[in-house]
Amino acid sequence: MADIYIGLMSGTSADLIDCATLDLSSEEIKVLxxxxxxxxxxLKADIIQSSQSEKIEQELIDDLDFRMAEVLVNSVKEIISDSDIETKDIKAIGSHGQTIKHEPKSKTPYTLQIGDPQKISNDLNITTVGNFRHDDIGAGGEGAxxxxxxxxxxxxxxxxxKAIVNIGGITNITALNYPExxxxxxxxxxxxxxxxxxxxxxxxxxDKGSWASSGTINPFLLEAMMGDEYFLRKYPKSTGPDYFNHEWINKNLFKLSKEIPAEDVQATLVQVTVVSLIESINILNLSNENIYLCGGGVHNDFLCSEINKQSKARVSTTLELGIDxxxxxxxxxxxxxxxxxESKSFNLGExxxxxxEVYLGRIYEPSK
Ligand SMILES: Nc1ncnc2c1ncn2[C@@H]1O[C@H](COP(=O)(O)OP(=O)(O)O)[C@@H](O)[C@H]1O
Ligand SMILES: [Mg+2]
Structure with missing residues (x-):
């Protein structure tokens, strides 16, 4: 009997639900x-609107929680029917959920992912692990x-x-064998x-960054944006689109005395992503190592060519390491x-x- 696990992810971009079936019967991770x-x-529009508003009514949270769980349940049903696996072999689903709020540094630190894991577990009759970030925040961490x-x-x-760089809604970097x-x-x-x-x-x-490539970088806007305190803060640190959003763009545009063409703003926003990444690579002294990109940003040709141009490191994607x-x-x-x-905990201090030691995720058994 195989040990099959299903991973479900919908990141802050709220673009798609990514789903993977895995055979984890041995130490090797076999992607099926x-x-x-x-x-x-x-649902996408409601998610984006809620994640950018200051306060969300509990009723709306419950409604989104239910609707997102339905979509996740249907995704699992589809991938099962599309795969050569038996439902009885599925040990568990790991469902990240859709982040609506992430405020680990507020007075009452919290993070909110919708897509009720109990409903997923009940509807599919499969043990589901969800709320992966809660206990890390409870232990004083960023949860991310x-x-x-x-x-x-x-x-x-x-x-x-080496560095693994995930360019989703937010960019995160992992430095491996640093040695820590x-x-x-x-x-x-x-x-x-x-x-x-x-x-x-x-x-x-x-698409492919073609609109951005038609614009010209505005150095004053870039300077204003790069002066943001987040970029100056030392790691550990995490952020989300509840911080980097339309309001953030407007706040920086407001600092300039002239109107800027929309495509120039877009060209400048590409640079904010690129420059903040390159600065982090330099802070970590990784500029002579291999950098492997993943996440939807790999499809933005203009963004990737700018990263390549501005970094001394050799840049490719995780496909080179065998993972899509x-x-x-x-x-x-x-x-x-x-x-x-399997009750494995992690020390995420760094x-x-x-x-x-923190357990990542809470276990939801089918209640029927
Ligand atoms: N063809 C493309 N051209 C430019 N950007 C793209 C393309 N395909 C995907 N992306 C970008 O990738 C994002 C999704 O990346 P993803 O890794 O799924 O992020 P998240 O984890 O936040 O959901 C999209 O919102 C889009 O910005
Ligand atoms: Mg996504």
Missing amino acids: NCKNFEIPED PLTPVFHNKVFGNDRKR LIGFDTGPGNCLMDCWSRIHNVGNYD PDYVEAICFGWLAKQRI ITGSKG
Whole structure:
């Protein structure tokens, strides 16, 4: 009998649900199938709006929690019917959920992921691990990023120093074999570019970065943006689109005395992602090592060529290390589900800043 796990991820971009089925019967991580699923447009709009508003009514949270869980349940049903696996062999689902709020440093620190794991567990009759970030925050940590422990497991065995950089809504970097494990959010990934594209009716994102490449970087705007205190803060640190959003762009535009063409703003936003990443690579002294990219940002040709141009490091994607860059996070949460089921805890002091050993995720057994 195989030990099958399913990983479900929908990141801060709220673009798609990424789903991976894994055979974790041995120490080796065998990826069986990867697929992504659409999030209905009305749900996507509600998610984006809620994640950018200061206060959300409990009623709306409950409604989103239910609707997102339904979409996640259907995604699992589809991937099962598309795969050569038997439901009885599925040990557990690791479902990250959709982040609506992430405020680990507020007076009452909290993080909120919707997509009720109990409903997923009940509807599918499969044990589900969810709320991966709660107990890390409870132990005084940032609750993010969590992927470094997985990056270390799959990419760190050769003992070579290297960096894994996930460019999702937010960018996070993992330094492997430093020798210690280090990971933090460097700043925005695609979230500001996506936001500006939506406002200017370019689409949900700037395909391949072609709109940005038609603009000219505005050095004054870039300077204003790069002066943000987040970039100056030392790691461990984490952030989200509740910070890097439309309001953040407007606040910086307001500091300038002249109007700037929209495509120039977009070109400048690309640089904010690139420069904050390169600065982090330099702070970590990784500029002579290999950098492996993953996340949706790898499809933004303009962004990737700018990273290549401005970095001395050799830049490629995790495909070179054998894992599809679009599914690293989904695979991670399937693997983390197994760690939780087997009661493995982690010390994330250098990554999230939490104290002591922490269990990542809470287990939801089917209640029927
Ligand atoms: N063809 C493309 N051109 C430019 N950007 C893209 C393309 N495909 C995906 N992306 C970017 O990747 C983002 C999704 O990346 P993802 O890693 O899924 O982020 P998250 O983890 O936040 O969901 C999209 O919102 C978009 O900005
Ligand atoms: Mg995504």
